[in-house]
Amino acid sequence: MKQNTLKYIGGLLLVLSLGACQRTFVASPVLENTDVPVDKTVTADPQMEAKIAPYRQEVVAKMSEVVGTAPKSLTKGSYETSLGNFVTDLQISQSQKLYGKPINFSLTTDGGLRVPLPEGNITTGHVFELMPFENELVVLTLTGDKVKELFDYAAQAKFVFINNSTYTVADSKATDIKINGKPLETNQTYTLVTSDYLAGGGDKLTMLKNPVKYEKVGMLLRDAILQQIRQLTAEGKPVTAEVQNRVTILP
């Protein structure tokens, strides 16, 4: 009896103390099943399927169109890749007509190119997977100092690809930098074509922010890639790019 009374008082005190913090309902989590797998054992809801169907048909038709062929796959990696070379080169060739002025070099990053391009038929769908984002091409005018900073970052980060250039990596710094075969002049300005995402400091390319000049090309990067592949195909050419040992790494 006495024990029951004590229990009652104990309970009452707890009720009062919790009441004071104004939480009439106290939450207790049950964490038995916090990840419900959405897998093949789950039947697709038929009404949802019906809603998706017309959209899916349109997507499939557009995506399965073959736009070109690659004799071997264009791959991802560090410092210099066939995929990086293909994209940086086409960024210049596709921008040139719209931009109208000389572009010295071109830049992309490994993370920005989401998947490799496969060997064989290349479809619109592959290009969408490679570049799913609505990034547009921009031309930046940069001081030579900023360009030096850019190459140093490329040497250290390994995932930045720059065409029309060669450099040597020593102690995570870039040395012997040449653009179009000529040594980098820090008192000169250079024009660079890249995506608006990277130009905005994406992938920590902070040295690209606040350039001397920022000009939009007026073309999405994905459209540039698609157009390049279509043009190659129209000329009877395959989709290829070689690694040219643009970067020398000292041990």
Place this chain on the structure above:
Amino acid sequence: MKRRDFLRTTAVGAAGISLLGVPFSAVAAQSITLTILHTNDQHSRIDPIPDDGRKHGGMGGMARRKTLIEQIRKEEPNVLLLDSGDIWQGTPYFNFFGGELEYKLMSEMKYDAATLGNHDFDNGLVGLEKMLPHAAFPFVSANYDFSKTILENRFEPYKIFEKQGVRIGVFGLGIELDGLVSKSMYGETVYNDPVAVAREMVQELRDKQKCNLIVCLSHLGYKYSSDKIDDMKLAQQVDGIDLILGGHTHTFLDEPTVVQHSNGHETLVNQVGWSGIFLGRIDFSFNKSSKKKTDVRTAVLPVNTPVTTS
């Protein structure tokens, strides 16, 4: 810590408190359950991930998710369905239709609220505004200030849901857009410090709005080694959030991470990877007689591992 250990820890806590107590049955009779279902980083994954040998191939799919949600709604009296952002970008559905189908299907599933991820700005403020009429659910965003943009007054910082008398406050936090999203896309949207905003939200929801449970939909990311704000730092620095449902880092967790505060309050942090591979589920029990955790079920279940081949 594996889920197994977590449940054990919780069971010990429960036993300690139940010694004080009213009989379990009396408590159970007054208990109200709330089932929180959640997704993050759906990335326009309308159809299942192609089953072509890639990671998580054959998993996901919004029509399947609808089936699961319907099933749970039949079993549970109180369900909240929430999303932590990056609904958009990742499949051609977004590129061709601008996010229309994603919003329509989420409305079909009866999402209760979502917050904005960085990729939800990918078609700019104009692209977002254009698609909002397709969303029958509200977006909550407490730390983005849209007052100088075309989206002024289109979002609320929080929303309160009431289920059988239990008040649940849900607020949203977004990631710093500078460097992540092109300025031309987010325009004059101002990013405010998530920690300060979250503290204000807790005060507002707990004290003024008398909420019993505070949920934060966050697109900050789970954990960074740098001092960039993330869900774990938020959970430690802000006292009073019950549950942080995160996104951005595409983190798969075996179980929610528990952050214990000095006053005994616990903040759970959860995230369910990306692409709708999993539907997150957390059940809360509430009891009116103020017995903390007397009714935590302590069944030990195996930790789910991603089913990649089923």
